[in-house]
Amino acid sequence: AQSVTQPDIHITVSEGASLELRCNYSYGATPYLFWYVQSPGQGLQLLLKYFSGDTLVQGIKGFEAEFKRSQSSFNLRKPSVHWSDAAEYFCAACGGGGYQKVTFGTGTKLQVIP
Amino acid sequence: DGGITQSPKYLFRKEGQNVTLSCEQNLNHDAMYWYRQDPGQGLRLIYYSQIVNDFQKGDIAEGYSVSREKKESFPLTVTSAQKNPTAFYLCASSNPQEVEAFFGQGTRLTVV
Numbered sequence: 001a002q003s004v005t006q007p008d009i010h011i012t013v014s015e016g017a018s019l020e021l022r023c024n025y026s027y028g029a030t031p032y033l034f035w036y037v038q039s040p041g042q043g044l045q046l047l048l049k050y051f052s053g054d055t056l057v058q059g060i061k062g063f064e065a066e067f068k069r070s071q072s073s074f075n076l077r078k079p080s081v082h083w084s085d086a087a088e089y090f091c092a093a094c095g096g097g098g099y100q101k102v103t104f105g106t107g108t109k110l111q112v113i114p
Numbered sequence: 115d116g117g118i119t120q121s122p123k124y125l126f127r128k129e130g131q132n133v134t135l136s137c138e139q140n141l142n143h144d145a146m147y148w149y150r151q152d153p154g155q156g157l158r159l160i161y162y163s164q165i166v167n168d169f170q171k172g173d174i175a176e177g178y179s180v181s182r183e184k185k186e187s188f189p190l191t192v193t194s195a196q197k198n199p200t201a202f203y204l205c206a207s208s209n210p211q212e213v214e215a216f217f218g219q220g221t222r223l224t225v226v
Binding site for chain 2: 045
């Protein structure tokens, strides 16, 4: 079955420290991959997406993600975290273009301490 | 500005009552979706629609109903048959060329 796994439920980092959020997927073929961010009580905002090509993807707010086919991973990174990055982050995947069903991970809640 | 509008932001309902959540988009997207979000469970798909007057069940459709009479609108009715309706509901839309979904701000439904 298709699945997206985010192994870390909560992560706490200090402001200014680097961040890596993990995401693993299980699909028959390489899926389209996404990272979304959600502030409390709000909708989801797209940070970045990967369809094909360069495996290092740049997104908004200084985030990037690297697709690693051999590890079935799509980890999200940021070199220096700001207090405003505290939110919940969701990794998602779908089987391709068109109206493919999107599968979401269970989310990683990021806490930033001063 | 283009976007997705969900209303109301907060909704309270008594047990045994049906309630309808509104979702409107002006992005000219063909597809629209309803998700339910519970703590620690991510987003689960309730219903989706790829075109006007057509919709399909998602993973957790029981106790919910939808309609798609207009391209811009995709209301969700939470019926009394839904055993545990208290949750955060998110509406989204997309086009096949862009693939990624655009989300509304959500409606928090509480059964009292």
